[in-house]
Amino acid sequence: MTTVSPPLALRSWQGQRILALLCAVAFRSGRTRTDQQGDLTMNASPANDPARILVIGRSPSVLVDTVEILRSKGHSADATNQFDRVLADYDAQDIDIVVFGGMVPADTKQHLRQEIGERNAHVMFVQGLAGIAGLIAAQVEGVITAGEPDEIHVVYDENQRSVHLTLHKAAHVTVQAWWGTSFTPPEPKSTSMQVLDAELQKGSHSIALPAAVPSVASFLAVTVGSAVRTLTIGAMPQSVMSMVPTSGSSAAGSPSASSQLPPVSEVNTRSHDR
Numbered sequence: 001m002t003t004v005s006p007p008l009a010l011r012s013w014q015g016q017r018i019l020a021l022l023c024a025v026a027f028r029s030g031r032t033r034t035d036q037q038g039d040l041t042m043n044a045s046p047a048n049d050p051a052r053i054l055v056i057g058r059s060p061s062v063l064v065d066t067v068e069i070l071r072s073k074g075h076s077a078d079a080t081n082q083f084d085r086v087l088a089d090y091d092a093q094d095i096d097i098v099v100f101g102g103m104v105p106a107d108t109k110q111h112l113r114q115e116i117g118e119r120n121a122h123v124m125f126v127q128g129l130a131g132i133a134g135l136i137a138a139q140v141e142g143v144i145t146a147g148e149p150d151e152i153h154v155v156y157d158e159n160q161r162s163v164h165l166t167l168h169k170a171a172h173v174t175v176q177a178w179w180g181t182s183f184t185p186p187e188p189k190s191t192s193m194q195v196l197d198a199e200l201q202k203g204s205h206s207i208a209l210p211a212a213v214p215s216v217a218s219f220l221a222v223t224v225g226s227a228v229r230t231l232t233i234g235a236m237p238q239s240v241m242s243m244v245p246t247s248g249s250s251a252a253g254s255p256s257a258s259s260q261l262p263p264v265s266e267v268n269t270r271s272h273d274r
Helices: 060-072 083-089 106-119 133-144 269-273
Strands: 002-004 009-013 032-034 040-042 052-056 076-080 097-100 124-127 152-157 162-167 171-182 189-200 203-208 218-224 227-234
Touching: 052 060, 052 083, 060 076, 060 133, 060 269, 076 083, 076 269, 083 106, 097 106, 097 133, 106 124, 124 133, 133 171, 133 218, 133 227, 152 218, 152 227, 162 171, 162 218, 171 227, 189 203
Parallel strands: 002 203, 052 076, 052 097, 097 124
Antiparallel strands: 009 189, 032 152, 040 124, 152 162, 162 203, 171 189, 171 218, 218 227
16 A cells, blocks of 8 residues: 655635535544545436536525636536525526535425426435535536546545545546635635645555644545545534524525524526526
């Protein structure tokens, strides 16, 4: 096994991209976690690239930044925080992937999953891991490249704080880390670090995480060639999860409907851009 030592290049992301996947819980499985794209529900594979993506969340800056990142990658992306107008503003037949932010009420998500799924049996639903635009974009890329499961195997070892990567052939590998620095709604903030950017040979590799990457509200994206896998390093704090609305009728599911959360400005990129 090759041990790879990462550089410590740190850069800050203030208020981040794709959807207000605001602060959703990441899955933790024992002490070891394999690659995850965040609560992924699919009826079938999405259409050919460019993917058509709709992000439904709450934070204006995260939504806008996410759309910008996805569009820069050639995808057709839109975002909205007007939960009660999603079905009227967007044609489900024109969507391949729907991403939900963590502050979308559970019953609103269930209603939209059902309604959109009935209108488009091929749509895929993704639960965002956190309100970090770059991370959400990586989750979307992970869904798009999910048809390459045999090319890589990624596991995070919590005890060793290392990513164990198995390559079936030599490849260019990057590892990007993100973590939250402020969770005050409606605009979460975060920081990112490039952990690795290197050519790796076929075989097993161990990539140690720098000490700067915390064990709370932290995430990784491992990119091998064009395939992307996302991992949760540390779950969101309970103080954040307690802010997640547990209900909110789809007829009144606007971002200002929850008394626990401050009002936000309207975001609906289809209305504004198209």
